[in-house]
Every structure is written in C-alpha cells, then in structure tokens.
Amino acid sequence: MDIDLNHPTLSGGEEVEETENNPSLNESDEIEEPKKGMWFTSKQEVHEFYAKYAKNLGFAIAYRTQNVRSDGKVKYFGIESRIRAILQPDGRYKLTTVVLDHTHDLIPSDSRHFPMNKRIRTPVKRRLEINDEAGIGVSRNFHSIVVEAGGYEALTFDERDVRNHIENARRLRLGVGDAESVAFYFHRMQQENSNFYSAIDFDVDGRIRNLFWVDARSRAAYKAFGDVVSFDTTYLTNKYDMSFAPFVGVNHHG
Template sequence: MNKRIRTPVKRRLEINDEAGIGVSRNFNSIVIEAGGYEALTFDERDARNQIQNARRLRLGVGDAESVAFYFHRMQQENSNFYSAIDFDVDGRIRNLFWADTRSRAAYKAFGDVVSFDTTHLTNKYDMLFAPFVGVNHHEQSILFCCGLLSNENMNTFVWLFKEWLNCMSATPPKAIITDQCRAMKNAIQIVFPQARHRWCLWYVMKKIPEKLRGYSQYEAIKFALQNAVYDSFKKDEFDEEWQMMIEKFSLHDNEWLGVLYGERHRWIPAYVKDIFWAGLLTTQRSESMNAFFDGYVNSKTTLKQFVEQYDNVLRSKVEKETKADFKSRNKLYDCLTVYEFEKQFRAAYTNAKFKEVQVELKRLLYCHATLVKEDRSICTYHVKKAVLVGDKVKKVEFVVYFNSTEFEMQCVYRWFEFRGIMCAHSLSVLIERCIYEVPDKYIMPRWRKDLERGYACIPTTYSKSEAALNAKVHDNYHKTLDEIIEVASNDDSKHKAIQLGLRDIKERVRKDESGYASNMPPASSTVPPASSNVPPSSATCKVLIPLVAH
C-alpha cells in the first residue's frame, strides 16, 4: 500500500526509457539522485512495471492523429458511428472502443450469442485486440464491435463492457462465451448480470496435460475425464462419471479439478445445452476473427496502419456474406431423402444451415426409434444409434419425448436448443410416427435465407457502390426520425403517437408496396423534411437503431 511512484519520477523513468537507457541503469540513476534505496517508496520491480505500462501507452508518430481522423471520418459518414477513448491520468490513450453503424445494426439481428476473446494482435505496443464476434445466418463470423486495450484487469473490462452497453442501446447479449479469465468473469457479473456466461471448452481441455501429466495413470485419467465431459448428455450422468473418476484415481486433492467441478455450469456441455448458443462450444469465432485480421496486419503493424486496414477487413466480410446470400437464393442442393421436412428445411434455411440438416439426415441410417412408454399425450422413445468408436461399432441410446397434443419434441441431446436444428434422433421419431412435415416452430427464423436484415442497406465507407442509393435513403429517413424524436422530447404521449404512426406505415408498406406511394400524401404534410440545421443528439442515435434495424 505504501509503494508509490510520484509523477515527476514516473516522467523521468519514461524519458530515460525513450532514450534507450536500460531499466537497471534507469532505476539506479533515480536511486543516486534520491540519496539511496531507503529514500525511495518503490523498488526496481515497480519501476520495471511502470516502464512496461508506459510503453503500452506510448503511441508512434501519427497514431493518435490517425485514430482521431478515422473516428471523425466515420462519424461524418454516418452519425451512428460509436467510439470511445479512455485516457490515463497523464492524458495518454489507454483503451479504445468503436463500432461502425452497420455492425451496430447487425447486433440487433445476431447479438443473441457473442464470443469475446483477447489477443496480442498489435504487438508493437503490446495492446490487446478485443473483438466482439457473433454468428450470422450463414454460420459466418460477424464483427459487432471491438476494442484495443492496454491491459486485462477487471476495471478495463468493466469500462469496455459498459461502453458496449452504451453502444448497443443498453441491450446485453443473452449468452457470452469467453476463456477462463477471472477479470472477464468478474466484469461480466458486474455489467451483464443477466447474461449466461460460459467458458470456452477448448481452453479448459487443453490444460489437461499441464495439470494432470504428473500422475502415473495420466492416460487413464485423461480418457475418463474426456468421457465424462463429451459423452454425458444429462447433468446427473456427468456428476456420476466425474465422481467415479475422482474416486478411482484418488484425485480429491487436485485443486484444478475441484475448481472446474465447482464451475461446471460454465463449461460442461450437459450443463450449458439448455439454451441457444448458435452451436458454439469454443471461442473459435473470436480466434477465427483474429486470424482473419492477420491477413491484413502483423506483429509490426502500427496502430495507424491497423486503423487504415480496418475498413478493408470489414469490406471483405460484407462481400463474403453477400456472396453467400446470392448462392442461398439461387442454388438449391439436391435432397437426400423423400421426406417432406427435408424440402421444408431446404426452402427455408441458408445453404450453410441446410447442409448441417443433411448431416443429421445421413445419421438417420444409423438410428432406430422404439416407443417404450405412453402416458396420455407424452410418448417416450428410446433411439438407438450406431456410433463408430475406434474400429468398433457401439450402440448409444438417446431418449426423446414427444407430446402428441402440442406437437413438441425434446431429445436429451438438446441439439435443437443448443444449435437451432433438429437432430437425427428427433427426426427418427417423426418417421416412426409417419409424420413427414414439421411445424414452423422447428424451423428457426435465425437461420432463414429470407431473414430481414436492416443493416444490409446502411451506409458505410466499405460498402459496395451499388448500395449507395439505399444508403442515402436510409440516412435521410434516419435524420427525419431524429427530428421527430427531438420534437417529442420526453413526452410519453408523443412517443406513443410516433410508435403508432411507424407501425401503421410499416403495415401499409407491407400490404401494398406498389400502390402505397401514390396513395400517400406528400412528405411535407406527413413529417417535416430532413434539415441539416438540427443536429441529432447521441441519445437520439441510440434510440433509432432498433427502429431502423427492424
């Protein structure tokens, strides 16, 4: 508590470091000037930490100006661009956060599940790249926003997550997946207390050699652990397998395993498959996003260069999504079966998701459903599935419940809840009951090829030129809505009138797209024209995102 480096001394350490003086000589000069070690309130280790922190915050020539210019350019392009800069006590950039207007609107469509990870992308200043990544309807990674951070402590993550909330109209994700970072965990509990938080399974499992290799029965322990994690479909099954492993190999004193079991609701598949995770078991989305950026930047990239390349990265992602849209609308895969539900899935889903459905359809060959119990409308089926383990075929049994009154199904595998597509076990029960169509509730809207995405026509600096007309129209509407909301101020009755008016316009446009424009009164009699004299407030921008996106 008493260790403290005064500001003038901090400055002296930093100046000497910039001059190329080593840490030891740097510290010794301070000792000599102070009259001895006993006259200082800090030691060489504290000086070293101070210098390392200063290096992270020391930007190169043009870096700060480049960031400011980029943020200003994006704000001029569209008033919904969001940025935030966190400064230290000396006025130096410590952390950055930003999100372009298209990415903010994309969060409205696909922000239910978010993968968050940090990596040393811009190693020149040892700043951490922190992307917030989701999954679109083509199973592609989509970037919502990102930050550049000077450290990974809890206060930094709290700042970042709060800026995220401000940026996303105070709408937290329903589910977020990260690594085991304690600082992240604490910050999420503070800022997103209602979000479901879980750990990347890969990060946990890769630590097995480090934590358990010292045991003489290491290979047997690893096999038992993997079996408990991957082959348990129910919570009680996992608990039973885990306790058997602990007892058999006398692992009661292993602190790492104790912590993992205490936090099993954060990483064990049987504990997390009760809600939708878009199929994510790991932070692979964040990692793949980092790899994607690696094509444009490297360890020697300056912050200035990184900012300059940022638009190129996003442009590439937009083009990839646009191509997938075109293929899903114009190219149909051949059906593998004669069942009508396959045609339903093909007509509704994007090609990427339909291919996943076909993987489950192929597994039907190895599934056999048998009715074992019928209690009024609830029918219980056991589905035996042949699985290849090594060079041997093993029979695995899954339980599927079918409600004949509500036409609802639930498999212990929880594939639909977790991934959003029906599993082979549930489909085999439908076939056993001679049901060849599925109700709409088993066709998840999130994966549809005709999904409405308001962000597709939002103006950006990296969109294709042919989208410019839609972009301008969108921005004009945005400015008009800004003005209307400013007129309404905080009057609840006026806001209700706005909502009713917008709903009416939406319905009329949908009902008669061709005749609506000719039947509507001139724009001047409906709403005041957009004017550049009324600047939209930042609060207004935050309110308008959901209106436009939907």
C-alpha cells in the first residue's frame, strides 16, 4: 500500500498516522519488517532502517547497485539482501523491491560480528589507549572491557578490533621533535599543493599552542558546499592538552 506522507490518506479517504509507513518516525523499539511501498526521506534513512532490521535477524547488508544522476542525486539503489529504492519526484525514496527470503539459517546473536555492526565507542577507545600506555597487554586490556560489560555478547567488537585500534593509536602518538615534525609536514604539503593552508600559533616560550590546517580539496569543496559547516570541540585532548576541533561540511554525496 502506498501512502503519501504529505497527504496521509488511503484511496478511500481514511486518514492514517504518518508513522505507519515511515519507520524512521516510529519511536517504538519494535523492529519493523521492510515492505514494498515504504517511503523514506533519504538514502541514509533507507540504509539505517534496513541495517537495524538485518542486525535483529542476523544477516549483513551492503550496497549492491546504484545509479547517480548528473546533478549528483542517487536515482535508485539496491541493498543486499535484498531491497531496491527509487527516487520519487518529491525527493523521497520508495521501496519498489523487497525480497526477505534467505538461502541459509539466520543466527541473530552472530550479527555483532559483522563489520557493519562493529563499533568501539570513544570512551572505550580512550580506556584502551590509557591501559596500553600503562603497559597492559592487548589481551588483558580487552578482557577488562569484557568483564566490565558483562560478557562478550554485550560488546560490538572483538579482540582483533581492539588490537587494530591500539596499533593505530600507537602509530599516531608523536615522539621527540613533535613541533619540528608537524612544521615539516605542513611545509611539505604546501610544496605539493599551493592551496594547502596551515598556521601555527606559538606562545612566548616558542611552544606550539594551536595548529590549524586545511587541504586543497576541502577548500574547493567549501566553495561549492559551504552552506552549513559544523565546528565540533567535543573531541578528547592529547598528551599536550590540545583538543582536536574539526570543521565538518556535507557535499553532494552526503
């Protein structure tokens, strides 16, 4: 059944609630099954709805096909396994194909192992990094999180994810000559592309207080998509008590 959310009536004229055919507006915890004819306001909303359904049943999803118009708007796209949504004249997306059959048994408890569902939250990342700096091994580090969470089933990541994160964190830690390394990096980037911009603010003792940089691609994107830009200062500080505050915008690819 197709329901227009702007004019929520059935063919017989009976009024219905807007939330009935748009799961993003339904605030209940019940997992709704995808149905042909559902409407969504964006491609992301379709993906989030289907990902939630897939996680609950125990299977993984991924984009399968998509067609992009000359203006950058996605005309239609498909997601395994398997739904298809088509862009409508009003800018929303409508599910035109919904196949819910699977060729194998589904185990909902296994869904947390799928890459699409894996995630380490920022406070946990910080705990892992602190424990690593304190000399705690990866296995013990991970096990401490497991115990605190109440078991492996309560986590959305495993020991391999923890090991990968800690290795990345170690590579990002700067050592002796940090200021010189940053200045050299900025200089090299500017030599490679004259539109790369950076600025370093020093205190009276010649120590770095603030850093600012923007690459050429971001500068070009801002000219075309500078309508809304967020400035987020909620990121954690590093060992020099310097917070990371990115400027974030959205382009025509979302």
